[in-house]
Amino acid sequence: MKNTGIIQKIGPFLGLILIIAVLSILSPSFLDLNNILNILRQVSINALIAFGMTFIILTGGIDLSVGSMLALGAALTAGAMTAGFDPILAILIGLLIGAAMGAFNGLIITKGKVAPFIATLATMTIYRGLTLVYTEGRPVTGLSDAFSFQMIGKGYVFGIPFPVVTMFLAFGILWFILKKTTFGRGVYSVGGNEEASRLAGLNVDRIKIGVYTLTGVLSVLAGIILTSRLNSAQPTAGTAYELDAIAAVVLGGTSLTGGRGWIVGTLIGALIIGVLNNGLNLMNVSSFYQQVVKGGVILLAVLLDRKKAA
């Protein structure tokens, strides 16, 4: 029993190593330090969203609205900046709005008793619509030149891109929350058996609202990083990001039925997706084929996982 657990956990890691090995043979420039840092920076946005998605999927839920929350949060942050707010204050406002959007998702799901898929399908459309209304369909530009804002997407700390530092920092904190706090244990318990958790006195609604709120914040954080990098907030930013986030979670071995999984796997899953994107680009594979390969890898990973479980 224990052994299969370890294999299941090592599986995604071995997959990542294998893909890296193959790509480094096929494309010599793949293992350049610059390229590796580049990959990590590209991964950071999806990883931040996927971390939140891991919490949600562990409770047995799903969030389709992450891309729209990213866009609306980023647009409002950018808007606040162009309106003359201090960049740090604007960022805090953005994150707060992310929390509010996530909490709204959680409230509809718990108090309104709407299935997470449906609830977030609706808010995905609403948040995207609000973004388009607010931006009038145009990018928000003319953002602050302040160091604090420019740093978030483009800065370096000891040669490491700031978004990568942010990603690992968030990873460390979230890993700790999931592993060492009552909230984290609650997340697993609710996904494992909701009714048993409720009867054991866990505040199931609060835990669920908590994971959606957390994901709202993380999505907007990803949006702010993106905005800083592009120096503008795009109204269509984050479209279909929910799919990459879900894919990272699943590739990492977290069960879509809830109660079973880990955030380390999600980080590896996000890396697998990022490495594939980058490697295929380096090899000049057409972006049409890239999608086929990516989908194939996800399918293969899940099939292998099934086989081990059986």
Added chain:
Amino acid sequence: MSSSIIEMNGIHKAFGQVHVLKGVSFDLKSGEIHALMGENGAGKSTLMKILTGIHSKDQGDITYKGKEITFKSPKEAEKAGISVIHQELNIIPELTVAENFFLGKEKTAGKTGILKNKVMNEEAKAWLMELGIKLDPKKPASDCSVGQQQMIEIARAVSANSEVLIMDEPTAALTKKEIDVLFNVMGGLKKKGVAIVYISHRMEEIFTMCDRITVLRDGASVGTRVINQTDFQEVVKMMVGRELGEQFPERKGMPGKVRLTVDNLSSSTGVKSVSFDLREGEILGVAGLMGAGRTELMRALFGADKSSGVIQIEGKTLKKPSPKKSIRAGMAFVTEDRKGEGLILNQTVRENLSTAQLNQLSKWSLLRIKKEQASATDLIERLRIKTSGMEQEAKSLSGGNQQKIVIGKWLATNPSVLILDEPTRGVDVGAKKEIYQIMNDLTVKGVSIIMVSSELPEILGMSDRILVMHEGKVTSIMDRAGADQEKIMTAATGGE
């Protein structure tokens, strides 16, 4: 009785390092009802799973109708005439009686895939009539009682010309009346020459229904007896390998002053103005038929469902009860549905034991893993839970040990009012006695217990007072001294 239809000889089976069956032999004759007994984990289910091709055997041979045979799948076994009625019924609630009956073998117009509903409805009705069951074939299965759903499965097996029927705890969820119907049907099948393997923990039933009994213990056959040449005592001894002595421990606790009062409690789930009180160190047995509202009363009392009325603990009124508030007030609730509401199956024993006491095991929301491990070690020892360690997943434990984990989870909260809903269902004799002992020890310490049970001997053996329910209402509250099975059954059926 004729010669054997099934003979299993020297069956061995190991899962990894664990030797589950160590040379088990079992034979079944046409037209007999053969009880298969043993404690949880003795190997009954594994033996039957090997017979029906769910598991493969490591060693030994199986003869069916004189020919050596190994089924590769349950489907193959079914085709050959061996059907299984599982404890968890394979009924799809959204489909009708007839649709369930014909599931997977629907009658169609030629090969078109167009269903012949009229024909199927009539045939399903006819097969059920054959068993003496009147049931509208167009009725959704969700509107049928558990007993009726079971009849659909039995009729389905009979219609497939089954010669061997394996029934795994078929009466666990049935009312007395439904059990009578089931026994009638079984008697009829027996007359037709069908051989029935009957797995059950209920000794009384086995002695009224079965012809022979085979007992397994720790993966080996202890022996086979003809039923009228053995007795209750001998069978229990065979099962546990020792004399169990008195089934119920001597009650030592003396009820003290009133701790809990319930006044006019009603719920939308069917509890109708229930009032009672509960004393310190008292066991209040709650009896009633299936559907009498016992579980609903417990859920309302614990705050799991919305209710109206007044609940007071130690003089304090619980306002807007919720599980969380009830726990804080000192209540604990061991639910009837162990897997659905009690355990988190893919979590470890340690994690399950902590679910209800996370607040005590943490500081500023940070889990103190050392403290958690100490608590788990203590509970495992105190309740004698058999595990390979606290990191074992709950789903891989036997029923009795799973139940002990659920009880342990709640004892960890140091409750003053413990609600036990069918605490010994699906639990073997040895573990049952241990659970009774735990209850007894708790009452000595002053804990008040409410025990819902469908087993009257258990109610009479353990309770200080007995509350009987019928259709959501309390029909009688009696002292143990003045209670007997007859009085309880009268009150449970709504009589005076």
